[in-house]
Amino acid sequence: MAEGEKSKRHLYEVKDDKLVRLRQECPKCGPGIFLAKHKDRVACGRCGYTEFSTQKSKSAE
Secondary structure, three states: OOOOOOOHHHHEEEEOOEEEEOOOEOOOOOOOOEOEEOOOEEEOOOOOOEEEOOOOOHHHO
């Protein structure tokens, strides 16, 4: 593997002889296209689909 390339192994896990996907898939692109995790959102690098995560404000406590 060239420098900077990542293995796709970190996207899957085997549990009870079944393959489990660890990341959310893109609802527009379909199976096999995963959403990248960012600090405040998840985004698809293929189509640009983005979901922003909701955070509780500290002033509401």
